[in-house]
Amino acid sequence: MNEEQLLQLQAWVDGELPEREARQIEKQLETDAEARALADELKMTKAFLVGNEPEHVVTDSREFYWSQIQRRIEREAAATASASARSESHHWTHTWRRFLAPVAGFAVVVFLTVLGLNLYQRPKIDDSLQHLVEVENLDEHTGSIAYKSQSENMFVVYLYNKESESTGDDEFDMAEDSVLQ
Numbered sequence: 084m085n086e087e088q089l090l091q092l093q094a095w096v097d098g099e100l101p102e103r104e105a106r107q108i109e110k111q112l113e114t115d116a117e118a119r120a121l122a123d124e125l126k127m128t129k130a131f132l133v134g135n136e137p138e139h140v141v142t143d144s145r146e147f148y149w150s151q152i153q154r155r156i157e158r159e160a161a162a163t164a165s166a167s168a169r170s171e172s173h174h175w176t177h178t179w180r181r182f183l184a185p186v187a188g189f190a191v192v193v194f195l196t197v198l199g200l201n202l203y204q205r206p207k208i209d210d211s212l213q214h215l216v217e218v219e220n221l222d223e224h225t226g227s228i229a230y231k232s233q234s235e236n237m238f239v240v241y242l243y244n245k246e247s248e249s250t251g252d253d254e255f256d257m258a259e260d261s262v263l264q
Contacts, residue, residue: 084118092118096125 084092094100095108112119141148224246230239 084121088118089121092122093125096122096129 091100091104091108095105100108112122143151224244226243226245228241228243230241231237
């Protein structure tokens with residue numbers, strides 16, 4: 084028997100076939116022993132299932148029973164909606180973290196590079212005597228400049244009045260003469 088014939092035989096046992104097709108199956112059962120044995124087994128299985136199927140009795144009213152089902156469905160739908168909303172917000176923050184982490188790392192590298200360049204600058208090359216000059220402020224009215232020369236084995240300290248430096252009077256020239264003597 085092929086699959087279509089088996090399905091027709093099952094439909095005949097269940098009483099689902101039109102009258103004309105049911106008569107054809109009955110004729111086939113008279114001549115085909117295999118089909119008859121299968122039909123008997125299907126009838127016995129159907130009788131067994133119908134006779135031993137547990138009966139469920141609902142003690143609540145029909146409206147109360149269905150309202151409980153409806154509330155449970157609504158509660159599960161609300162839980163699913165809140166879970167999806169939480170996962171969407173988590174997805175949003177996760178996306179931003181994935182973007183901001185490399186940007187923050189790059190910013191730190193740039194900051195440290197700029198800081199390192201500013202801390203370790205070499206003196207300007209255009210002033211060749213800069214390493215020979217040392218300026219020290221003794222107080223707010225007097226200033227000093229010291230010149231060192233290793234090759235000449237010389238050390239000169241020049242003291243001057245800061246107030247005369249800003250006014251430009253002759254005391255500055257006089258202080259210079261007195262130091263040199």
